[in-house]
Amino acid sequence: MRRLSFILICLHLTACASDSETPVKDFFGGIGDYFHGGADNSEPPTQLTDYTEEVKIDTLWDESIGVGADNQSLKLVPAIGFGKILAADKNGLVQARDLATGKLIWEAEAQDSNEKDVHFSGGPGIGAGTAILGSSDAEVIALNIETGATLWKSTVTSEVLSVPVIANGIVVVRTIDGAIVAFDEKTGKKRWHYEQNIPALSVRGVSAPIIVENKVICGYDSGKLIALRLEDGKYVWETSVAMPSGRSEVERLVDLDVDPVEEGGIVYVASYQGGISAISQANGEVTWRNPEISSHTGLSKDSQYLYLSDSEGDLLQIDQQSGRSLWKQKELHQRQLTAPAVYGSYVVVGDYDGYVHWLSNSDGRQLGRSHITSAAIDSKPLVVDNVVYVYAKDGTLAALKANLP
Numbered sequence: 001m002r003r004l005s006f007i008l009i010c011l012h013l014t015a016c017a018s019d020s021e022t023p024v025k026d027f028f029g030g031i032g033d034y035f036h037g038g039a040d041n042s043e044p045p046t047q048l049t050d051y052t053e054e055v056k057i058d059t060l061w062d063e064s065i066g067v068g069a070d071n072q073s074l075k076l077v078p079a080i081g082f083g084k085i086l087a088a089d090k091n092g093l094v095q096a097r098d099l100a101t102g103k104l105i106w107e108a109e110a111q112d113s114n115e116k117d118v119h120f121s122g123g124p125g126i127g128a129g130t131a132i133l134g135s136s137d138a139e140v141i142a143l144n145i146e147t148g149a150t151l152w153k154s155t156v157t158s159e160v161l162s163v164p165v166i167a168n169g170i171v172v173v174r175t176i177d178g179a180i181v182a183f184d185e186k187t188g189k190k191r192w193h194y195e196q197n198i199p200a201l202s203v204r205g206v207s208a209p210i211i212v213e214n215k216v217i218c219g220y221d222s223g224k225l226i227a228l229r230l231e232d233g234k235y236v237w238e239t240s241v242a243m244p245s246g247r248s249e250v251e252r253l254v255d256l257d258v259d260p261v262e263e264g265g266i267v268y269v270a271s272y273q274g275g276i277s278a279i280s281q282a283n284g285e286v287t288w289r290n291p292e293i294s295s296h297t298g299l300s301k302d303s304q305y306l307y308l309s310d311s312e313g314d315l316l317q318i319d320q321q322s323g324r325s326l327w328k329q330k331e332l333h334q335r336q337l338t339a340p341a342v343y344g345s346y347v348v349v350g351d352y353d354g355y356v357h358w359l360s361n362s363d364g365r366q367l368g369r370s371h372i373t374s375a376a377i378d379s380k381p382l383v384v385d386n387v388v389y390v391y392a393k394d395g396t397l398a399a400l401k402a403n404l405p
Contacts, residue, residue, distance in 0.1 A: 045313070045352065046333040048369070055346075055358055057370035060387065060399040061102030066093040068375070068395030074121045074136075075162050075208075077379040078391045081126035082145055085382075085389055087397050088133055092118040094143060099384065102399060108148030112139050113155070121159055127166030127185050132173075134160020140173050140181075142188060152188030156181050162208040162259075170230055172209050172216050180209065180218060182233060192233030196220055208259045210267070212281045217260060217267055223274050225260070225267070227284060237284035241269055241277040258298045258339070261306075263320065268306055270295040276308065278323060290323035298339025298380055302361070307347050309337040315349060315364060329364030332357060339380035341388065346402060348388050350377025356390055358402055372398045 066089030069076050078087040084105055088094045096105040110133070112118045118141065123133035130151060131143045136159045142151040158177040165172050170191060171183040182191040209218040215236055216228045227236040260269040262281060270276040275291035276299070293316065299308040305326070306318040313336055315329040336352035346367065347359045354373040359366055375394035382389040388400045 043334050045335045046331065048355070049331070051366045053368055054360075055368040055402040055404060057356070057358065057368045058401050058403060059370065059372065060100075060401055062372060062396060062398035063095075063097060063102045063104075065089050065095050065391070065395040065397050066091055068391070069378075069393045071375070071393050073378075075379075076120060076123070076391070077163060078382055078389055078397060079124045079126045079131070079163075080382055080384055080389070082129075084145070085397070086124050086126070086131050086145070087391055088120045088124055089395055090120055090136075092120060094120075094124065094131065094133070094148060096145070096148065097397070099387070099389075099399070102397075106146075106148040108143060108150070110141055110143070110150065112137055112141075113153050122162050123160075123164055125164035125166055125171075127171065128169065130166070130171075130185055132164040132166060132171050132185075134162075134164060134173055134175075136160075138175070140164065140171070140183065140188070142171070142185070151186075154183055154188045154190065162206045165209055165211055167211040168214070168230060172211065172230070174206050174209055174218060176206055178220065180216065180228065180233070182216075182230075194228055194233045196224075196226065197222075207257050207269075210260050210262060212262050212265075212267065215281060217262075217281065219258070219260060219269050219271070221257075223271060225269055225277075225279060225284070227281070239279060239284040239286060241271070241274070241279060241286060241289070257296050261299060261301050263301050263303070266320070268299065268301065268320070270299050270308055272296040272311060276306070276318065276323060278320070288323040290318070290325070293318075293325070297337065297378075300340050300342050300380070302342050305361070307340040307342055307361070309339055309349060313337050313351075315340060315347065315359065317347075317361070317364065327364045329359060329366075331366060336376065336378075338377055341381040341383050343383040343386060343388075348381050348383070350379075350381060350390055350392075352376045352378075354392055354396075356381070356388070356400060368402060370400055372396055372400070 065087045084096045092110040095107045110118045119136040121136040124131040158175045162174045169185045180194045207219045214230045226238045258270040277289045278287045294311040297309045313334040317326045338350040341348045358368040373392045373396040375392045377392045
């Protein structure tokens, strides 16, 4: 059964009953379908079957990062930089480990501005010597990447449920209430603030902004993609990339919760129930749209293709020039796949049961798999020097490598 992230419902049901043409019972039925996957999406996860193994997966090391996300729907993902891999848990623990060996370099127990335990919900993002994390308590905390010492703390308007991004000495943070806030990376001083209204009903989660040629580009739950100037937050352009359809509020959800990716001046973004689109980063012009695809997990790219895990747990390869789907891997159906990671001839995804799957980028066939934990893996794998790093919701952090059997 498809299990989406928790849903943020800031909806006055009385108003819904009086203002909507959709009967109230249809609305509540839609909510039930949304939680449980709908009558036609209620299949259990596909059981793994035998296949011809073409690569052998070696576990180079695995370690534990506290409680991880503790099975909550957070955006705690590992980050790699300065020869280290950093990961955080929801209770304020941050660890830096050696990429090759997993050996602990430093760890820090962060506290909020009131010297109380912090509850991390997004990050870390890595800047020029800093690691930036956001909390469920509406705080942004910067750590020294070499020592773990706290450099500064700043407040925002609500929970940070995406990974902060950093460029040109500016930290950009997206909050769950629709705000984008920029801070000075060295001091934590607020530089600018932008707000946009969000729909009353949306999937819990927000996409992280990306920074392209001094533009901050970010998707919203309304189906709009916006671009702001990095330096001062001034509006550059806005475009609708996902069009709502259907009778009920649930059917009309078109959240842009998938982090955009950029290649050659084109930004690619997928949405829940709203398709996938290619947009010019220069002016926001939509160059193509494929409305048949739905995703709330994520996508990745190589020089020619996009790879996307859709809302039914199938993996697709998509042509960057046209948006046409080239192949679809259905053998992992409803296994709640992570966003795929691409390197060489492999596409790598994690699933709800702690498995990591290696697939061929030419046709999607299964090549190898590894089981690292019994907990779900929901963050996109990271790839550095042909090593795959995965982080599970129970705090398991592992380094894997594929070899010919």
